[in-house]
Amino acid sequence: MPRTSRPTDYYLHTLPGIEGIAWEEVQEQVDAAELQGFKVVPGRNGILLFSTLADPAVLTRVRTGEDLFWTMARVPEVPWGREGLSMMSDRLMQELSVNHGLNLLGSLRPMPSSKPVTFRVISRMAGKNQPYRRKELADMVTRVVRHRTRRQWRAVREGEQVELWANLLGRELLLGMRLSDETMRHRSYQQVHLPASLRPSMAAAMVRLTQPAPDDVFLDPLCGTGTILIERGLYGRHGLLVGGDIDQAALMAAQENIGPQHKPRELLLWDAQRLPLADGSVDCVASNLPFGKQLSRPRDLPVLYRGLCAEIARLLSSQGRAVLLTSEIRRLRAALEEQQGLVLRRTYSVSLLGQRATIQIVERSPSYSQEQEV
Ligand SMILES: C[S@@+](CC[C@H](N)C(=O)[O-])C[C@H]1O[C@@H](n2cnc3c(N)ncnc32)[C@H](O)[C@@H]1O
Numbered sequence: 171m172p173r174t175s176r177p178t179d180y181y182l183h184t185l186p187g188i189e190g191i192a193w194e195e196v197q198e199q200v201d202a203a204e205l206q207g208f209k210v211v212p213g214r215n216g217i218l219l220f221s222t223l224a225d226p227a228v229l230t231r232v233r234t235g236e237d238l239f240w241t242m243a244r245v246p247e248v249p250w251g252r253e254g255l256s257m258m259s260d261r262l263m264q265e266l267s268v269n270h271g272l273n274l275l276g277s278l279r280p281m282p283s284s285k286p287v288t289f290r291v292i293s294r295m296a297g298k299n300q301p302y303r304r305k306e307l308a309d310m311v312t313r314v315v316r317h318r319t320r321r322q323w324r325a326v327r328e329g330e331q332v333e334l335w336a337n338l339l340g341r342e343l344l345l346g347m348r349l350s351d352e353t354m355r356h357r358s359y360q361q362v363h364l365p366a367s368l369r370p371s372m373a374a375a376m377v378r379l380t381q382p383a384p385d386d387v388f389l390d391p392l393c394g395t396g397t398i399l400i401e402r403g404l405y406g407r408h409g410l411l412v413g414g415d416i417d418q419a420a421l422m423a424a425q426e427n428i429g430p431q432h433k434p435r436e437l438l439l440w441d442a443q444r445l446p447l448a449d450g451s452v453d454c455v456a457s458n459l460p461f462g463k464q465l466s467r468p469r470d471l472p473v474l475y476r477g478l479c480a481e482i483a484r485l486l487s488s489q490g491r492a493v494l495l496t497s498e499i500r501r502l503r504a505a506l507e508e509q510q511g512l513v514l515r516r517t518y519s520v521s522l523l524g525q526r527a528t529i530q531i532v533e534r535s536p537s538y539s540q541e542q543e544v
Pocket residue numbers: 364366367368369391392393394395396397398414415416417420440441442443458459460461464474
């Protein structure tokens with residue numbers, strides 16, 4: 171890895187809403203990182219911008235991130251309209267350099283030494299409608315890169331060695347070189363997928379929100395293909411992992427995905443409304459609850475949420491925490507309110523495949539702990 175004395179600017183794509191959680195993970199993974207800000211591409215990505223001296227290979231292992239980019243350029247205060255397009259072009263024609271990014275890429279995977287380097291520009295625009303299209307933004311960046319590399323780099327439509335992303339977000343252009351490949355986002359453990367499988371980076375964020383401890387008993391009562399349980403296993407030491415599902419096919423998928431790792435653990439076929447676990451025996455719950463469309467009979471949802479919340483209220487230890495993901499926010503809140511001894515601590519608004527959802531963090535209420543001590 172080439173060492174420079176100056177920190178490198180990076181950004182991470184996350185699922186929308188978990189960029190703050192990704193920042194906490196980055197700070198844990200690297201010694202010194204400086205936050206440069208957060209951005210959102212509505213419905214698509216959260217963006218976490220930061221700088222660090224750390225090796226990019228470490229950053230590609232940030233589990234709450236989906237993709238890592240080298241920040242090639244940021245152009246603020248872009249005027250609206252075609253004037254803005256010319257302004258961005260002028261700035262980039264003067265300043266853009268690609269070499270550092272190529273070194274970073276070369277430190278992550280072998281890059282063919284033969285010329286020319288092939289590249290492709292992906293463009294996105296969010297904010298006020300512009301009188302030009304995304305393609306014109308991509309074409310402008312392509313021309314700049316050709317010019318700045320003295321035509322050594324060649325634009326291709328597919329099979330490129332280097333992927334550049336031009337994001338015009340409101341009045342700022344953020345230009346990045348993608349450093350990670352698809353292995354950052356798709357985990358090798360996901361052998362079996364089902365339609366409702368959770369994105370691993372969201373599962374990793376939920377695991378972090380449970381505040382894991384090395385000896386905790388961790389439960390996913392609706393584990394599906396096991397993504398959350400596996401991310402908990404990968405996070406670090408645990409006491410016991412417990413998961414189950416009402417669907418035999420989902421449970422078999424979870425068994426296959428988990429494989430022989432992450433012991434001790436138990437996977438059981440069950441109804442989450444009647445769990446075979448002792449009162450107060452669980453420290454952390456994290457679960458991706460079925461949304462309306464995912465149940466064959468959506469009208470069963472209120473009953474399931476109520477039954478599940480009653481079980482969480484019964485099972486959670488006095489310092490316990492539950493992290494629940496759903497798009498049925500009102501339904502979940504109504505079910506939680508019926509349970510004495512639980513309080514809603516915090517809500518994160520997130521987005522999954524363009525659908526709005528929330529992560530709700532639930533804890534024991536202080537009065538419950540006192541009652542137990544009496
Ligand atoms: C949204 S999916 C969870 C997906 C999981 N996080 C993953 O990555 O595969 C919800 C799961 O809840 C299960 N489920 C629905 N009703 C249930 C019930 N009463 N008891 C247990 N599991 C149930 C479904 O079979 C489904 O696998």
